[in-house]
Amino acid sequence: MTENTIERVATSTLLDWYEQMAVIRGTEKAAHDLFLRGLVKGTTHLAAGHEAVAVGTSAALRPDDYVFATYRGHHHAIARGATPEGCLAELMQKATGVCKAKGGSMHLTQADHGMLGSYAIVGAHLPMANGAAWSAKLRGTTQVAVAFFGDGATNIGAFHEALNLAAVWKLPVIFVCENNRYMEYTPIASVTSVPNPAADRAAANGMPGVLVDGNDVVAVHDTMSVAVERARSDNGPTVVEALTYRHFGHSRTDPATYRPPEEVEEWMARDPLTVARQRLLDFGASREVVDAADARAAEVVASASRAAQDAPAADPAQAFTDVWADGGAAWRT
Numbered sequence: 001m002t003e004n005t006i007e008r009v010a011t012s013t014l015l016d017w018y019e020q021m022a023v024i025r026g027t028e029k030a031a032h033d034l035f036l037r038g039l040v041k042g043t044t045h046l047a048a049g050h051e052a053v054a055v056g057t058s059a060a061l062r063p064d065d066y067v068f069a070t071y072r073g074h075h076h077a078i079a080r081g082a083t084p085e086g087c088l089a090e091l092m093q094k095a096t097g098v099c100k101a102k103g104g105s106m107h108l109t110q111a112d113h114g115m116l117g118s119y120a121i122v123g124a125h126l127p128m129a130n131g132a133a134w135s136a137k138l139r140g141t142t143q144v145a146v147a148f149f150g151d152g153a154t155n156i157g158a159f160h161e162a163l164n165l166a167a168v169w170k171l172p173v174i175f176v177c178e179n180n181r182y183m184e185y186t187p188i189a190s191v192t193s194v195p196n197p198a199a200d201r202a203a204a205n206g207m208p209g210v211l212v213d214g215n216d217v218v219a220v221h222d223t224m225s226v227a228v229e230r231a232r233s234d235n236g237p238t239v240v241e242a243l244t245y246r247h248f249g250h251s252r253t254d255p256a257t258y259r260p261p262e263e264v265e266e267w268m269a270r271d272p273l274t275v276a277r278q279r280l281l282d283f284g285a286s287r288e289v290v291d292a293a294d295a296r297a298a299e300v301v302a303s304a305s306r307a308a309q310d311a312p313a314a315d316p317a318q319a320f321t322d323v324w325a326d327g328g329a330a331w332r333t
Contacts, residue, residue: 008283009221011280011284015285021052021276022273023297024047024055025048026301030088031044034091039309040105046072047072047076050072050246050272052215052216052242053242055217056220056223056224057221064114066146067148070118070119071105071106073108077109077110081110082098084305085305085308087108089311090105094308094312094314095311095315096311100314103118122152123149123157125149126161129146130145130166130171134171137171142172144231149176150177150179151179151188151197154197163205170237173237182250182258184250185258198241207239208227208230208239209238209241213242214242216275216276217272220242277290
């Protein structure tokens with residue numbers, strides 16, 4: 001396990017990251033509010049509190065790199081370029097959604113931005129990330145693949161299989177665990193034999209395992225930059241375990257009352273936006289400049305929410321298009 005060092009980034013860069021995190025946070029709140037109004041069907045798994053992991057990682061990637069996410073993936077989609085309007089429209093089954101209402105909250109995908117999907121089956125996308133990394137290696141493109149997953153996935157067979165194969169084939173892939181301490185409702189520490197469920201298992205597969213403060217966007221960026229450069233240089237995969245915390249329960253049906261109040265209070269005080277805002281002030285940015293970023297983010301989200309609500313509903317006649325490579329459904333018969 002390696003130690004992390006924090007490099008100072010330009011104030012303007014950090015301000016951009018802060019504003020992006022504020023847009024993601026606002027979009028999550030909009031999704032929450034729209035759900036309570038009955039405009040979002042099905043469930044949602046909100047990622048409020050995880051913004052620094054998505055934004056810090058994306059800032060370390062190239063536009064043509066690949067990202068795979070879990071059902072808690074709104075933040076990853078937006079960090080990779082999906083619009084708040086497209087994401088909210090998808091949650092509301094609108095024709096303008098990023099998947100034209102075929103994906104919903106748990107399957108946000110935007111391939112033209114390298115966002116190759118959110119996956120509801122825990123751990124299933126880790127071997128897929130290996131496949132994307134293998135294709136890049138075969139084509140000699142120096143692209144890398146990143147697989148985000150929760151702490152609960154570290155006890156799934158696909159996690160161990162994916163790490164092993166990535167090491168054997170020396171793939172340009174980074175496995176990023178968003179450790180928010182709970183695998184659905186169960187504390188990960190109560191069912192795992194090592195303190196750090198992802199990073200501590202990396203060595204057994206012959207790759208670095210790195211712990212990083214997942215609530216610090218600069219720390220995430222710095223750590224991911226090292227892992228990405230390692231992968232691009234054909235030095236193989238890395239496991240990064242980002243320590244973070246979700247602000248909501250596991251899903252909309254979960255009030256999260258199983259979490260100790262003092263634990264919640266401690267982590268809420270380390271909100272990723274609070275951490276980034278304080279660093280901006282320490283760097284010399286004025287409160288007015290940071291407040292202006294908040295205002296811009298709020299307007300982006302408000303506009304996106306209005307547009308998504310006003311968008312036309314998806315056409316049921318299009319339900320079987322774009323579900324296979326040729327855009328049709330003839331393969332089913």
